[in-house]
Amino acid sequence: MKYKGRFGDYGGFYVPEVLIPVLEELEQAFYRFYEDERFVSELAQLSKDYAGRPSPLYYAERFSEYVGFKVYLKREDLLHGGAHKVNNTLGQGLLAKYMGKTKLIAETGAGQHGLATAMIGALFGMETKIFMGVTDIERQSVNVHKMKLCGAEVIDVEGGTGTLKDAINDALRYWTANVTDTFYLFGSTCGPHPYPTIVKHFQSCIGKETRQQCLEQIGRLPDMIVACVGGGSNAIGIFSAFLDDKDVKLIGVEAGGRSLSSGKHAAALVAGRVGILHGAKAYLLQDKEGQVHDTESVSAGLDYPAVGPEHCLLKDTGRAEYVAAEDAEVLDAFGLLSKTEGILPALESAHALAFLCSQKGKLDADTIAVVNLSGRGDKDVSIVEKRRSADE
Amino acid sequence: MRTYKQIFSELKRAALIPFFVIGDPDFDTSLAIVKTAIDAGADVLELGIPFSDPIADGPTIQKADIRALTSGINVQKAREFIEKVKDYKDIPIGLLMYYNLIYQYGTQKFFSDFHEAGVNSVLVADLSIDDADEITAPAASAGLDTVFMVTPNTTPERMKLIASKTTGFIYTVSLLGVTGSREKLSDTVEVLIGKLKKLTSVPVCVGFGISKPEHAAAVASAGADGVIIGSKIVELIEKNLSNREKMLAEISTFLSDVKSAIKHQSN
Numbered sequence: 001m002k003y004k005g006r007f008g009d010y011g012g013f014y015v016p017e018v019l020i021p022v023l024e025e026l027e028q029a030f031y032r033f034y035e036d037e038r039f040v041s042e043l044a045q046l047s048k049d050y051a052g053r054p055s056p057l058y059y060a061e062r063f064s065e066y067v068g069f070k071v072y073l074k075r076e077d078l079l080h081g082g083a084h085k086v087n088n089t090l091g092q093g094l095l096a097k098y099m100g101k102t103k104l105i106a107e108t109g110a111g112q113h114g115l116a117t118a119m120i121g122a123l124f125g126m127e128t129k130i131f132m133g134v135t136d137i138e139r140q141s142v143n144v145h146k147m148k149l150c151g152a153e154v155i156d157v158e159g160g161t162g163t164l165k166d167a168i169n170d171a172l173r174y175w176t177a178n179v180t181d182t183f184y185l186f187g188s189t190c191g192p193h194p195y196p197t198i199v200k201h202f203q204s205c206i207g208k209e210t211r212q213q214c215l216e217q218i219g220r221l222p223d224m225i226v227a228c229v230g231g232g233s234n235a236i237g238i239f240s241a242f243l244d245d246k247d248v249k250l251i252g253v254e255a256g257g258r259s260l261s262s263g264k265h266a267a268a269l270v271a272g273r274v275g276i277l278h279g280a281k282a283y284l285l286q287d288k289e290g291q292v293h294d295t296e297s298v299s300a301g302l303d304y305p306a307v308g309p310e311h312c313l314l315k316d317t318g319r320a321e322y323v324a325a326e327d328a329e330v331l332d333a334f335g336l337l338s339k340t341e342g343i344l345p346a347l348e349s350a351h352a353l354a355f356l357c358s359q360k361g362k363l364d365a366d367t368i369a370v371v372n373l374s375g376r377g378d379k380d381v382s383i384v385e386k387r388r389s390a391d392e
Numbered sequence: 393m394r395t396y397k398q399i400f401s402e403l404k405r406a407a408l409i410p411f412f413v414i415g416d417p418d419f420d421t422s423l424a425i426v427k428t429a430i431d432a433g434a435d436v437l438e439l440g441i442p443f444s445d446p447i448a449d450g451p452t453i454q455k456a457d458i459r460a461l462t463s464g465i466n467v468q469k470a471r472e473f474i475e476k477v478k479d480y481k482d483i484p485i486g487l488l489m490y491y492n493l494i495y496q497y498g499t500q501k502f503f504s505d506f507h508e509a510g511v512n513s514v515l516v517a518d519l520s521i522d523d524a525d526e527i528t529a530p531a532a533s534a535g536l537d538t539v540f541m542v543t544p545n546t547t548p549e550r551m552k553l554i555a556s557k558t559t560g561f562i563y564t565v566s567l568l569g570v571t572g573s574r575e576k577l578s579d580t581v582e583v584l585i586g587k588l589k590k591l592t593s594v595p596v597c598v599g600f601g602i603s604k605p606e607h608a609a610a611v612a613s614a615g616a617d618g619v620i621i622g623s624k625i626v627e628l629i630e631k632n633l634s635n636r637e638k639m640l641a642e643i644s645t646f647l648s649d650v651k652s653a654i655k656h657q658s659n
Binding site for chain 2: 001012013014015016017018020021022159160165169172173176177178179180273275276277278279284286288289290291292
C-alpha cells in the first residue's frame with residue numbers, strides 16, 4: 001500500500017492478507033484516475049445528467065418558524081435513487097469501469113446504497129450482487145424490489161442480527177473468494193483503506209456545493225452544519241468543505257435507538273470505545289472483551305456498530321461534535337418536516353432534524369443551520385405507520 | 393515447553409495440525425475433543441478464540457464461533473482451556489484469532505498471559521504484514537513465535553517480507569477464499585508451496601479447504617511442513633452435536649486416517 005490510510009491513529013487496513021493485493025490495486029487506480037481529466041469530466045457529466053446534481057439548497061421557512069431559527073436543507077433527497085448514495089456509486093462504479101472490472105458487489109442496510117449500486121450496475125452493464133441482512137430485507141422491502149428491477153441479485157444475509165454489519169461480513173467473505181473480477185463498491189466512509197478516502201472524495205461534492213450555495217443565496221457561511229452519522233458518508237461529504245471554517249459548527253447525529261441507557265442504539269461515537277472492525281480502527285460498540293454489540297435503530301441505514309475513522313479524529317480534536325437522537329424524537333421530526341414542508345425525510349436524515357428540534361428555543365433567531373437532507377423517506381412510510389399504530 | 397522448532401526438526405514428515413474453536417460446542421466437550429485429537433496423533437494444535445464477526449471464516453466456523461460464544465466462552469476461559477490442554481500433553485499451540493479481542497485485552501498483556509498458559513504463537517487473521525510492528529515486538533518480548541499468512545495472490549516481494557518476520561511457521565492459505573471444506577484441493581497450492589520453499593527456510597504449513605486424507609497427502613508430498621485441517625473437523629462436531637461419543641469417534645477416525653495418509657506419503 002502506498003498510503004497508510006490513517007486519520008490520527010484511526011483507520012488503517014486491518015484485513016486478511018488475501019485482501020491486501022486487491023486493496024492495493026484499488027488504491028493505485030483511485031490515485032491514478034481521481035484527477036484524470038477524462039474521468040473527472042465523465043463523472044461530472046453523469047452527476048449532472050444521470051444523478052441530477054447540483055442538488056438545491058432550500059430554505060425551510062415553516063420548519064424554521066417551528067424551531068425558532070433559520071434552517072436550510074441540502075436536498076440530496078432529490079437525487080436519482082432518492083439519496084446521496086448515488087454520488088459515491090457513480091464515482092466508484094466509474095472507477096470499476098476504468099479498472100476493467102465486470103462485476104459489482106455491495107452491502108446495504110436501508111437499501112439506499114444497494115439501490116444506488118444496482119442502478120449503476122444497470123447503467124454500466126455490470127453483473128451486480130447486493131448483500132443485505134434478512135432483518136433489513138424485511139423492513140426495507142420496497143428497496144429490495146427496486147434493486148431487483150434494476151437487475152441486481154439480492155443476497156440474504158442471515159448471520160448476526162441480519163443488519164448492515166452482517167451484510168458487510170458476508171460481502172467481504174464473498175470478495176475474498178472473487179477478488180480477480182469483482183469490484184467491492186463500499187457504501188460508507190468506513191471499512192479498510194482506501195475506502196474512507198475514496199467515499200469521502202466522491203461525497204465531497206455535497207460540501208462544495210453547499211458552501212458555494214450558502215455564499216450565493218445567503219451571503220455568508222452558516223453557523224452550523226448538521227448531518228446524521230451511521231458510517232458517516234453524507235456527514236463527511238458535507239463537513240469536508242467546512243473543516244477549515246472554524247466558525248462553522250459541525251454536528252453529527254447518531255442513532256440513539258430506544259435510548260442510550262438501554263444499550264439498544266447505534267451511537268458508536270457517543271457511547272463506544274476504540275476497537276477494530278471491518279478493517280478499520282474506530283469507535284465501536286462492543287462488550288468489555290471486544291465482542292461486537294448488536295445495534296438497534298428505527299433507521300436501517302444507521303444501524304451499524306462502528307463509524308468512519310475520520311469522524312473519530314474529528315471527535316477527538318473537537319472539530320466536530322457528535323450527539324445522539326432517539327427513535328421517538330426521530331419519528332417526531334419525520335412527522336414535523338412532512339407536515340410543515342411537505343417533504344418526507346429518510347429516517348436517517350430525520351436524526352439530523354431531530355437535533356434541530358432539540359435546539360428549539362435555545363438558539364438566536366438569526367442562527368443559520370444547514371441540514372444535509374441525505375435521503376427521502378418514501379422507503380420508510382410503512383415503518384413510520386407501524387410505529388405510530390403501535391404507539392397509539 | 394515444546395517449541396515449533398523442536399517439532400518441525402524432529403518430524404520426518406508433515407505435521408498434523410487440527411484446528412478447533414475453543415469451547416465449541418461447550419467447554420468440557422471441546423476439551424474432550426482436543427484430547428481425542430491429541431490421542432489420534434495431532435502434532436501441533438491450532439485453536440481459535442471465538443469472535444462475533446469472523447470475516448475470514450466460512451459458515452462452518454462462523455457457526456462454531458456462535459456455539460462457543462453461546463456456551464459462555466470468553467478470553468479468560470480460553471486461557472484456562474489452554475492450561476488444561478497443556479496439563480494433558482505438552483503440545484505446541486498456535487492461536488488463530490481476530491485483532492479486536494487482543495487489542496481490548498492489551499496486546500502485550502495478552503501475549504504474556506497466553507504464553508504463560510502455554511501458547512507458542514498468535515496468528516491475527518485481520519492483521520497483515522504491513523502492520524506487523526503492532527505485534528512483533530510484544531510477541532518477542534512475551535517469548536512467542538510469529539505466524540503470518542501467505543495467500544495465492546501474495547506477491548514474491550511480500551512473501552519475502554512475510555518470511556523475514558516469521559519465526560514460527562508460514563500459514564499458507566491454499567486458495568482464494570474463506571475457511572471451509574472443499575471437495576477438491578486447490579490446484580495452485582503445490583506451486584505456492586514450491587515458491588515459498590525456494591524463498592525461505594521457515595516451515596510452511598498449509599490450510600483452508602483441506603478436507604480429505606488425499607488432500608493432506610498431496611500437500612505433504614508437495615513439501616509442506618504441516619497440514620492444517622479446520623472446517624472438516626468442525627463439521628464432524630456440528631453433525632454429531634446430540635451424540636458426543638459418536639462425535640469423538642468420528643474425529644478420532646478422521647484424524648488417524650489423515651495421519652496415516654501423511655505418513656504413507658513420506659515413506
